[in-house]
Amino acid sequence: MADALLSVRNLSVQFTTYGQTNPVLKGVSLDVPARSQIALVGESGSGKTVTMRAIMGLLRSPPAKVTSGEIFYDGRDLLTMPDRERLKLRGTAMSMVFQDPMSSLNPVFTIADQMGTILKYADRRLGRSRSGRERMARVHEVLGQVRMRDPERVARSYPIMLSGGMRQRVLIAMALLSEPKLLIADEPGTALDVTTQAQILKLLKDLVEERGLALLMITHNLGVVRETSNYVYVMNKGVVVEHRPTAELFEAPRDDYTKALISAVPRLTGGTSFGNAGAAA
C-alpha cells in the first residue's frame, strides 16, 4: 500500500537510559489509507505509544533514537524531511486527540486562548493569515462541530469549569482546528466513565466519517477496536504480531498473543455493553 496516506515502513527505535540501550520498536510497519479507520492495539509497553510519538515527531532524542525505517506521509518521508517542512504538517495535516482531558488542557488559560493560539501558529506555518475575530469564529465553529451546545460560553471558560466529557470534546476540537486529513487518537476517553467514553468514541467516529478523515486509533481496549476500526494492527514487545480486518480478527485470531488478548476480554461474547451505551447516547 504505497499509496496510503500514512505508511510506516520497518521502523526501529531504541531508548538509551542510564547507559543502557533497549530496542523499543523492532521493524514496525503499518499503513493508514485515506478515509480508513485503523486501530493499533497492544498492552502498555508494547510500543504503540512510541509508534504514535514517532509519527507525530514527539520523540525526544536523547533518550530516543530512530535506528532504521521510514514514515511516509502523502508519499514523503517525515524522518528525512527538513524540520520546517515537518512542522508544517504537525497539528495541521496530521493532528492528534489527546488521552487525558484532565491534564491535557492548560489550567490557567481559557479554551478560546488555547485554541486561538494553536490556530494562529498553524495558520502562520501554512502561510495563511486570519484576523483575531476570524480566528474566534473558527474556534466557535469547531466547538459547535463537536456538539457543544453553547460554543461561545465554552470558549470563554477555563478548563476547570468544564466537565471531563466536555474537556475531551475540546481536545477533539483542537485536533480539528486546521482541518487535518489524518487524526491520531491516543485512547481518548479512557480517563472518563464508560458512558461518557462511549459518547466520545461515537462522536469521534461520526466526525471522521462525516469529514472523510483517516483515523489511527491507539488503544489497549479491544472493545474500542471493535467499535472504531475496520482494520487492526496488534503489537506486542515492539513488533506487529498480526494485522487484519477487525471483524476477521475477532472471529479467528491467528497469533497466540492476540488470542490471549481477546480471551482476556470478558464482554466479547454477545453485544458489548459498550456498544449499547454508545447507541443510547
Place this chain on the structure above:
Amino acid sequence: MAQESHPKTVPTAPPRRLSNAYQNWYRFSRNPTAVIGAAIVILAILAALLAPWITPYPEHVGAVVNFRARHLPPSAEYWFGTDNVGRDIFTRVIFGLRISLLLALVVLGIAIPVGTTLGLLAGYFGGWVEVVIMRLTDIALAIPPLVMALAVAAVLSPDLINSMLAIAALWWTWHTRLIYSITRQLRTQEFVEAAETLGASKFHILFREILPNCVSALAVKTSLDAGFVILVGASLSFLGLGIQPPTPDLGTMVASGSAFLPDYWWESVLPGFAILIVALGFNLLGDGLRDLFDVQEVR
C-alpha cells in the same frame, strides 16, 4: 487476620531508617555538594571545639591591646590580619565560630522538639487543635525574627541569651508547618490505620509510627535551618545585640571592622566570609541530604 495479630506485629511504618547504612553512605559519598557541605560543617565544629589549641594567639580572645600590631594586613604571621587594637583576626574568627554554632544549637534545640510536637498534634488530631496551632504559626510567621529579637532586646537587655530565646520563640513555626503537612499525609495511610484498629495509644501512633517517617525531612530541615539561624544571629550581633565584647563574635567583628573600610578591608570582609562559609556548609549538607532522602517538600 487483624484479630489474631498481637500488638507486636502491628504493621510498622516503613521509615527510611539507616537500615542500609552502607548504601546510604555510598550514595552520600558520590554527591559532591553533600560531601563538601559535610566537610565544612565537621571542620567548623572541630575548629570551634579545639579553638584554644589550634589558634596561634588564643590570648587575643580577651581585651588584649597591642597597638604596635594594629591594622596589619594578612600575612604569614597573622593569616587574617589584625584589628584596630592589634589582635589576630584569625584567632578571633575561630573562637567566633563557637558563638555561632552555640546559637544554632540552642535555637534548634528548642525549636525542633516544640515545633515537631505541635506539628504532629495539629496534623494528627485536626479539628480545633489544628485550627489553634496553625493560626499560631500564621501569627508567628508574620513577625520577622530579627525584629522580634530587637523588640525583646529592647524590653529585656541586649544580650545573646535573650536574642536566642527571641529567635527560638519564632523558629518553631517552620518545623510545625513541615511536620504538619507530612503528618496529614500519613494520617490516612494503612500502617497508621492498622495501629489505630489494634488499639495502639495515641502516643504510640504519634511518636512511634508517624515521627520516624518525619526523620529524614527533619534532618534536611535542621541542616538548612542551622545555616539560616547562624545568619540571623550574625545579623543581630552586627546590630550590636549579640554577645558583648570582648568575646569574639563574627557579626560583631564585621560591624566593628566596617568602620575601617575600605582601607583595612580584611577586618570586616574576612569574618564576613567565615559566616558565609559556615552557612554554606550547612546549606550544602542540607541539599545533599535532601537528594539522599529524596524529600522534595523541604525547602
Place this chain on the structure above:
Amino acid sequence: MEFLLFLFRRILWSILVLVGLSIVIFAIARVVPGDPARMALGPTATAQQVADLQEKLGLNKPIVEQYGMFIAGLSRGDLGRSLLTERPVNDDIRDTFAATFELVLATITLAFVLGVPLGVAAARWKDKWPDTLVRVLAIFSAVTPSFFAALLLQILAGYVLHILPTTGRLPHNMEFVAGITGLLTVDSLLAGRLDVFGEALRHLLLPATALALATMGQIARITRSSMIDVASQDYIEASRAFGVPEPIRVFKYMLRPSFVPPLTILGLEFASLIGNAFVVELVFAWPGMAAYGIRTILQKDLNAVMGVVMVSGVFFVLVNLLIDVLVGFVDPRVRIRGSR
C-alpha cells in the same frame, strides 16, 4: 463569586493574625522585669517623675484595661507617643516608613525581574551550564548575610569602582521634599524633576541589590523547579504536538502556571526580608523605619518599638493579602474554586 468568598476568608484570617500579633507585642512589652517608666527615665529620675509617667502611660491600670487601651489606640491607628522623640509614634513611622517601603518595593521588583528569568533559563537548559550557574548563585545568595552583601557591594561599587553613592537617599546638596507618595522615585517624576529621579534611583540601586540577593536566589530556584514540573505536564506536550512554537510554550504556557510558587515563596519570606531591611538600611544609612527602630530600641522606647513591630506585621499581612489576589489573578483555579 467564590473568589470574593476566598478573599473574604483571607481578610478575616488576616485580621485574626493581626489581633494575635497585637497580643504578642503587648505581652512582650509587659513582661519587662521592672518598670517601663523607670527604665525610660533612667536611674536618676525621682519617684514622682516615675509615677507621673506611669500615670501618663496608664501603667497603673489593670493589665486587661491596658491592653484595651492599646487596642483602642491601634484601631484608631494611634500607636501612642514616642518617649525618645516626644512625638506621636505615628508621625515618626510615617516619616520613615516611606523610605523603607521604597527600598522594599525596589527589592521585590529586582528580585523578580532577575530571579524569574534566571529560573526560566535554568529550567530550559536543565543540567547544562546555565542551570549550574543559577544553582551556585542561588546557594550563595541564600548563605550570604544581607549585611555582608551590603558591605561587599559598598566596597566594590562605592570605594573601588566609584560608580554609585553608598549612603542616603539623595545627595546632601540636592533640595527635594517628597510629595504625596513619599517615594522619591515616584514623587520626583510627578514633580517633573528628572535630575532628582536619576539620583534617587542611583542611591536606591546598591541597598536594593543587597537586599534582593537572598530573595532573588530563592525565586530563581523555585521558578526553576516549578518550570521543570510544568514542562512534564501533558498540556505542554499537547501544545508541542499542535505545533505551538517553543518561545510561546516556554514564556506563556509554562511560565504562567509556574508563577504561583515564587509568589507564595515571596509571601512566606517577606518577614525575613523586612528583618534584613533593618540591617541593610543601617549599612547604607538609609533613613527608614529600621534606623528609627534601632534607635528607639537602644533607648528602651516601648511605644515606638511596639509600633515598629506592629507596622512590620501589618506590612507582612497586607503583602500576603496582595499576593493572594495576585495568585487568584494568575491561576483561575484559585479564583473559581478558592483553592488549587
